[in-house]
Amino acid sequence: MKVLVTGGTGFIGRYAVASLLERGHQVTLLVRPGSAAQPPDGVATLPCDLQNPPDLQPLAGHDALLHLAWPDLDNYRALRHLSETLGEHCRFLELVVRAGVPRLLVAGTCFEYGLQNGPLTEECPTAPILPYPQAKDTLRRFLQALQREIPFRLTWTRLFYMHGAxxxxxxxxxxxxxxxxxxxxxxxxxxxxxxRDYSPVGDIAERLVRLLERRDFDGIVNVCSGTxxxxxxxxxxxxxxxxxxxxxxxxxxxxxxxxxxxxxxxxxxxxxxxx
Incomplete structure (x- = not known):
């Protein structure tokens, strides 16, 4: 597949890009203009500011977008998640779909479930209490509404805890x-x-790639150990x-x-x- 990746130089992104390459996919990173990040060999880059995205027509012809980018992950309470970032990502992902990219895999969070205890299935209602998961949950709802206007496949992944270099x-x-x-x-x-539910970050990244390869799937998936x-x-x-x-x-x-x-x-x- 020809795969676009946002957040490809971040914690999860670096492992996901490595897994994509290992499994034979062609990868293009969307990076902020002027970014000093060095992509791995064999990975193309395309300048793209999510706050003010340019003409995204060059994205046409790609098979999927793996969307991992999100700022301020060191502060889940920051109101900016709702007041700024949510709108930016809604607009960006709509442009990506309108440019003709047929499949999105978007990183959500286990905190969308709120204060529910016990084993959490994808059918559990969402009840986020902090701005970060509230923004993520709203983004999911927006994308599901967009699907009723523009046909595309959406894999929404709720990531649980992870650790690693x-x-x-x-x-x-x-x-x-x-x-x-x-x-x-x-x-x-x-x-x-x-x-809690912890996994090595490399395991999480590989599971994201395997889900991206499921061209027939559309829906919500917990990405976790289950233990x-x-x-x-x-x-x-x-x-x-x-x-x-x-x-x-x-x-x-x-x-x-x-x-x-x-x-x-x-x-x-x-x-x-x-x-």
Whole structure:
């Protein structure tokens, strides 16, 4: 396939681009004008400012868009997700569809489910409570409405937690790695009893590519492991893999009020589609 990618130099994007190339696809990255990011060998680039997109007719002839770009992911509470970014991405994706790209795979978030506990299926109602997932959920609804006007296939992926090289430095495992590398004796965290759904970022990226290859699919998919793990166990296992002796200072920080204590994705549909 000839695949366009936004966010291709970001955390997930770098792994997704590598997987696309490995599986024989032709990749073009849409990058901000003047970006210093260096794409991998064999990857073309096309300047494109999502805030003020140019004529997108050069996108015609591509088979799909993998849309991973989204700013301010270090602050889910930022009102800009709703006041600015949502509108920009609605306009951009509509232009892409009108340019003739027949398939979109868009990265959503597990936080679209809000404060629901337990295993979450794609049929669960959405109830986001923060601006970032509210914007994502609204973008999905917009694209589904656009499908009634312009025929195209939409794969909406709800991404659960992931970890790996290049992740946000404020994320849990990244902070733990810095503490270990600095020789810290203690690592302060919450009580760690939350149940979450974690996957290596490379696994998430490969699943996104496999979903993109399903030309017949249209709908919502949880991209997750399907297996809950406590945050404490996740941290302890990572410390063991690192061979470190850092001690956990449990209960130092409160549990986030915007996350349920126990939730994970149902991976049944994902496994069926990517088998």
């Amino acid at each position: 290049g992740q946000n430095p404020r994320s849990l495992i990244a902070q733990l790695d810095r503490a270990i590398d600095a020789g810290a004796e203690n690592f302060a965290m919450s009580g760690g009893e939350q149940l 809950p793990i406590s945050v404490r166990r996740l941290v302890e296992e990572h410390i063991a893999r690192r061979g470190a002796s850092i001690r956990l200072e449990l209960g130092r920080y409160p549990y986030p009020e915007w996350e349920p204590m126990a939730f994970w994705g149902d991976a049944g549909k994902l496994k069926q589609l990517t088998a």
